Amino acid sequence: MPKIKFTIITLFQEALEPYLNASMMWKAKDKGIAEFDFVNLRDFGLGPHKSVDDTPYGGGDGMLLRCEPVFAAIESVKAKDPSAKVILPTPVGATWEQPLARELAAAGGHYIILCPHYEGYDERILSLVDYKISLGKFVLTGGELPALAIIDSIVRLIPGVLGGETSAEIESFSDGDNLEYPQYTKPADFRGMKVPDVLLSGNHGEIAKWRKEHESQAN
Numbered sequence: 210m211p212k213i214k215f216t217i218i219t220l221f222q223e224a225l226e227p228y229l230n231a232s233m234m235w236k237a238k239d240k241g242i243a244e245f246d247f248v249n250l251r252d253f254g255l256g257p258h259k260s261v262d263d264t265p266y267g268g269g270d271g272m273l274l275r276c277e278p279v280f281a282a283i284e285s286v287k288a289k290d291p292s293a294k295v296i297l298p299t300p301v302g303a304t305w306e307q308p309l310a311r312e313l314a315a316a317g318g319h320y321i322i323l324c325p326h327y328e329g330y331d332e333r334i335l336s337l338v339d340y341k342i343s344l345g346k347f348v349l350t351g352g353e354l355p356a357l358a359i360i361d362s363i364v365r366l367i368p369g370v371l372g373g374e375t376s377a378e379i380e381s382f383s384d385g386d387n388l389e390y391p392q393y394t395k396p397a398d399f400r401g402m403k404v405p406d407v408l409l410s411g412n413h414g415e416i417a418k419w420r421k422e423h424e425s426q427a428n
Contacts (some may be wrong), residue, residue, distance in 0.1 A: 212241065213244070214320070215244070215319075217324065218286075219250060228372075233371065253278040271328025274326065279330070298319055300346075302342040322356045322411075324351055324353065337340060387424050
C-alpha cells in the first residue's frame with residue numbers, strides 16, 4: 210500500500226488543520242496511509258518582524274513573497290528528505306485533473322506544497338517547483354484552499370481510504386472525461402419522482418447496461 214506525506218508551507222496552518230483532521234483525511238492519517246506536516250513560513254522571515262514579502266520591482270500594487278524565506282523553508286524540508294517534490298498552486302500552472310491525482314496517489318512519496326499569499330511570489334521561486342498546478346481560471350487570496358483540494362483528491366485514491374474497493378474506479382473522471390451515471394437511494398418514490406424501474410429489478414446485467422448508457426462526457 211503506498212504511503213504519502215504532505216508538508217505544507219503556509220502562514221495559516223489554523224486554516225488547514227480542521228479539514229485534515231476530519232472525515233477521510235483523518236481516516237487516512239489514523240491508518241498510517243497519509244501524513245500531514247506543517248512549516249510556518251514566518252519562521253524563516255527576515256528582520257525583527259519576520260517579514261516574508263516586499264513590494265515588486267518596477268512598481269505595481271500588492272506584495273510578493275520573497276525568495277529568501279521561501280527557499281529557506283523548502284530547503285529545511287529537503288535537508289531531511291531530498292526526494293520530496295514541490296507543488297505550487299499558481300494560475301500559470303497546468304490544470305489539476307484526475308489522471309495526475311491518480312499518478313501521484315499511485316507513486317506515494319513526499320510532497321511539499323507551498324501556499325502563496327499576497328499578490329503573488331518572486332518568479333525565481335519557480336526554480337524550486339516540480340509541479341505548477343492551477344485549479345482553474347479564478348483567483349483566491351491564498352494557496353490553502355488549492356492545497357486542500359490537491360491533497361484530498363490524491364489521498365482519497367489510495368487503497369484503504371474510501372470504503373468500497375471500486376469506489377474510486379467508477380466515479381466521475383475516473384476514465385478521462387466521463388461523468389458518473391445518476392444514482393438513487395430510498396425511498397423509491399419521493400414526491401412523484403420515481404427511481405427508474407431497472408434499478409429496482411434486481412437484474413444486474415440490465416442495471417450495468419443502464420448505467421453504461423447513462424454515463425456522460427464532460428464538456
